Amino acid sequence: MAKFVYDFAEGNKDLKDLLGGKGANLAEMTNLGLPVPAGFTITTEACQRFLAEGSHVDGLDDEIDRHLAALEAAMGRRLGDPADPLLVSVRSGAKFSMPGMMETVLNVGLNDESVAGLSRQAGGNDRFAWDSYRRLIQMYGKTVCDVPGEEFEDALHKAKEAKGVRDDVQLDADDLKSLVSAYKKVFVKHVGHDFPQDPRQQLDLAIEAVFRSWNADRAVLYRRQERIPAGLGTAVNVVAMVFGNLGPDSGTGVAFTRDPATGESGIYGDYLQNAQGEDVVAGIRNTLPLADLEKIDKKSYDELLQIMATLEGHYHDLCDIEFTIERGKLWMLQTRVGKRTAAAAFTIAAQLVEEGMIDLDEAVTRVSGAQLAQLMFPRFDLGGDPASLTRGVGASPGAAYGSVVFTSARAVELAAAGEKVILVRRETNPDDLPGMIAAQGILTARGGKTSHAAVVARGMGKTCVCGADQMEVGRDQFTVHGQVVREGDVISIDGTTGRVYLGEVPVRPSEVVQYFEGDLDPALANEPLVAAVHQLMTHADERARLRVRTNADTGPDAARARRFGAHGIGLCRTEHMFLGDRRELVERLILAHNKTERDDALAALRPLQRNDFLEIFREMNGLPVTVRLIDPPLHEFLPSLEELAVHVALAKERGEESEEAERDERMLAAVRRMHESNPMLGLRGVRLGLVIPGLFAMQVRAIAEAAVALAAEGGRPRPEIMVPLVGAVQELETVRAEAEKIIAEVVGDSGVEVLIGTMIEVPRAALTAGQIAEAAEFFSFGTNDLTQMAWGFSRDDVEGAFFWRYLELGIFGISPFESIDRDGVGRLVRIAGEEGRATRPGLKLGVCGEHGGDPESVHFFHEVGLDYVSCSPFRVPIARLEAGRAAVESAGSDHR
The missing domain is CATH 1.10.287 (Helix Hairpins)
Incomplete structure (x- = not known):
């Protein structure tokens, strides 16, 4: 029979699949001897069973009974005992961190009788007891019974207004007792019955609500954004309550062992006196810097620093820690490997190598191509002295500008229309996730580096400024020192410095791009980030088996890609050379009445093509250049x-x-x-070359002549001719026979070698690859067209028409044009590679579709044994890093 409940002492940090990240790490801290409140974890398997069956899981009640009894024995109190109540928190905890996306209920076990017992526990602190009770009704009502949260907020606002105060802590016991009555009325109004007084009923329904929150809209959206599998489920942690809202000697906070924004060592985090649970991360009150805790409670501060050092030494990584101080006693509520910005990820990885905690292989696996891409975006150029509005906390770096919007729905609406927007909120909550995804950046008046807005933005790589507390945020405008900013006005936010500017601020290139361009020497740069990127990229290159080429059609693009570390060109699209003022020559070719007119048009095109190729070959001197013969239908030039x-x-x-x-x-x-009715499936590619006499011959001759010209200059051309859209070996054989004659004639004794291969982009080509390899020296997978033909839809027609619905329904986890469809298109790639090499063992395999620059896809291409990937120049560093990561991870799995 399955075991559904684990005591903290039974688990460890390696059981994240079963206990979720929070439960596994609570278990790890318990076993390290750290001060963790007693509790137990209900497994992800129980959640999966509950969601599948839609009802309580057989056997789960009995296991909860046994573990609850053990918890009560350990604490010396019973759940909800009127005289001396044990209260528990019920918290979600999935394998992967999903900050704020699922539910938590605190103070479970309180009712009309036990609230008095809680007051006696707290030394007659009625205010604390009634504050805890109103929090339970609010969280339970919203989480378990779907009571609109704003109705509770309205009641709280009215209570503060009636008292003439601004903060919750200024309400006394009588105020809070009245607020509990108001909350109960809100509850009855929406639920139809009184707030439940049975503590065990509260616990059971809270657990089920946390299970259900796995499929809440915001959780589904977040998983889709972060590519977290939908079938994992969440664990539930039931933990004895400790209280940070017992007075000035109590509090709650979040700590980081290093700065999650920059990676720098130091004391980072937020602390809030006389506060409970969610107050810090909710951002509803502005916090104190963690360093201030030393003045408030030096004993707890020193103990916390010691625990932080212990955890970082144990996890060998940046740790994110939640803690509570209850009347001078420090309790650890959670730890996890902390989310961090892209810059911090590289900096921390390099620091940990220097400190001897990890090796370079491990460091490379801790950064990603997606993070590197974030570092390559530009930053603000402040030379024009832009108008400064205010300054908050730089919570997630980057430079973002856009029109101000005040609701998530408006952000989604305008972004869908192509407008850049900045989402401005007093504080964000999980319901704002769609708008946060749609916006260029997020600005909040409240909260710090550990608020909901900050944590979620960092995870998404989105620019965020929090805690700009000089802002007064209204429904459709915000005000700073009398300056009114209305919806639609443009602002710029700097997620590094926290500064907010009026209007659009110009941007400048990032230091990382300058490094890749060769304009910044990492040995001389006074920038630890650049040095870290250099160190990790160098190691990734050393470990990578996959080479990285670029898709480039001009000399400047080729030159930039080479500076970015490209190992050649995997796709040179010759049709791009027929545009502009050359279109007239193509028209002459198409309108030709006879062979003479056609030959004249081709003769006019040939020197232009030859010069194009010569420029590219010069830039890629010594590196392979794959030139694709003209692919699209000729009517596109008309x-x-x-x-x-x-x-x-x-x-x-x-x-x-x-x-x-x-x-x-x-x-x-x-x-x-x-x-043609469907030109992309008509006269194009190899078919065009076979039907229009002389077209491919002209291109082959121009390629060969350019190669010979570079060889005569002392260069080392390495041309590769790629025949597109081949579906049958006979097509390739026909083109190859003519090409070989022309190459032999042009090359002579120059020593130039020209490879001839094909682009695998038709499913039939993949399925007959063994035959096609008889005539091909290389395959390059055109995964854009292969995806269209395998799925049977046109990208241009369907992405806007129904992909959103397929993503919403979970049919796609991600667009198959963005990341390789492993099961379908990926299988075609695998089959073609295996069968092609069975015929020709030395067959070179590459990919030149857009998937060549997608991190997930690069790992797949490494797995199936391709020799190279090819992508746009800007994505070359990203693919290089992922190629190294794929090699390291593959070697690690081989050793396990």
């Missing part, structure tokens, strides 16, 4: 059928008989002749 038809019809109506009118009629006839 005017629109509808516009041209109207133009010709109007000319005829006017009776025009000019040379231009005649040319337009010929053009219209050509466009109609080439018009």
